[in-house]
Amino acid sequence: MVEELKMNYGHLFEDALIQEINQVGTFKEVPEGHKMIEIGDYIKSIPLLISGAIKILREDNDGDELLLYFLEKGDTCAMTLTCCLGQTKSEIRAIAETDTKLIMIPVRKMEEWSAKYKSWRNFVFESYHNRLNEMLETIDSIAFLNMDERLLKYLKEKSRISEDNIIHNTHQQIAYELHTSRVVVSRLLKKLENQDKIELHRNNIEVINLD
Amino acid sequence: MVEELKMNYGHLFEDALIQEINQVGTFKEVPEGHKMIEIGDYIKSIPLLISGAIKILREDNDGDELLLYFLEKGDTCAMTLTCCLGQTKSEIRAIAETDTKLIMIPVRKMEEWSAKYKSWRNFVFESYHNRLNEMLETIDSIAFLNMDERLLKYLKEKSRISEDNIIHNTHQQIAYELHTSRVVVSRLLKKLENQDKIELHRNNIEVINLD
DNA sequence: ATGGATAAGTAACAAAAGTTACACAAGAGT
């Protein structure tokens, strides 16, 4: 675990902190699709991402979903930090977008390290910063963009994260994450196909050129 | 200034920190409507709100606006914290919604106090927590609600903050903040008037009963 | 190969939101 820690967090944390993380953290591998946090869960440990990606979703009272953003290598979950400190329930759902490796830190260390390590404090602040900016991006998308532009952005993000040019999603799944209907997604995807940006297949979408 | 500090932050900060704030902070009064932060500004001090309210707005490339949330007594601006630490430009615009009193803290104290005072760290974390939740609220509104529901929510929030039942806004101003058009706002307001929830006048809206 | 389930294509329609255009009202300044 130490190598992976140093690889991903060595530039952020001093050796002493890396050592501590190594001692109290537990390594975890999560398969694609696994639900890691459900809305309403109480959270007792902080994740440090080593590899893979996690999608963060919001749900309203009627069960309607919306994709907020992705967490990637080197990220942590600001919502989790928040929940840990405040002892409050999770406001979001987290699902592994790809196979993911991470290190879980028990909450109690949070306060201790915040006092002890400047680098930890900076990491936490930085995480909040990043998450607020992701939220702003999300707000920009839903407030200022039409569905066709949102879909395009979504496809770009997806293919960036999966690091391949095949997006393994059904139209229905995309509709859930953009909070629209399957018919609308199919319609707009077909337009993109006609523009030779993508090719549609069953259960997946082949990215040709999204620019 | 000390009394106001103790009144608003005494339950959060120990005396030593209150003293320090008193020494390095500068008291400031801002009139309603004053633009406090513009998008792209670099920020060199952290505001602690004593009284009044500040509205936080987002703008896209075309100049379209959107109200994100309000800051009130006891709040600080997480975006500002973020900008201070990261030395980055502001992503948002801040305008005094009412006459506002606040204390400005120079950035350099941020790091020092974070190391020294647990209560300061908690305050900062708490602020981020609150802001993330406000952003979630905003996302919920624009993603899951129709314009009529958003307008109703907006009116409730406005009348709560101004602590009176007259909302001093033109339809055009409301349209900007909700990122829609004046005609749409007028249309929906008229519906609310027909339901006896509000009464419309020139330049202001009288709240009767919004529930 | 056949049947059943799931995914995708598409037309027709409905609802919500945005746009254009114009009339009218209130108030400010002359």
Place this chain on the structure above:
DNA sequence: ACTCTTGTGTAACTTTTGTTACTTATCCAT
């Protein structure tokens, strides 16, 4: 009183998005 500016009311229309309904395609299991 008259004019100008700004704010509001409203009709008619367009665009975007969402819904319903049905067809066709693909894959899996037997």
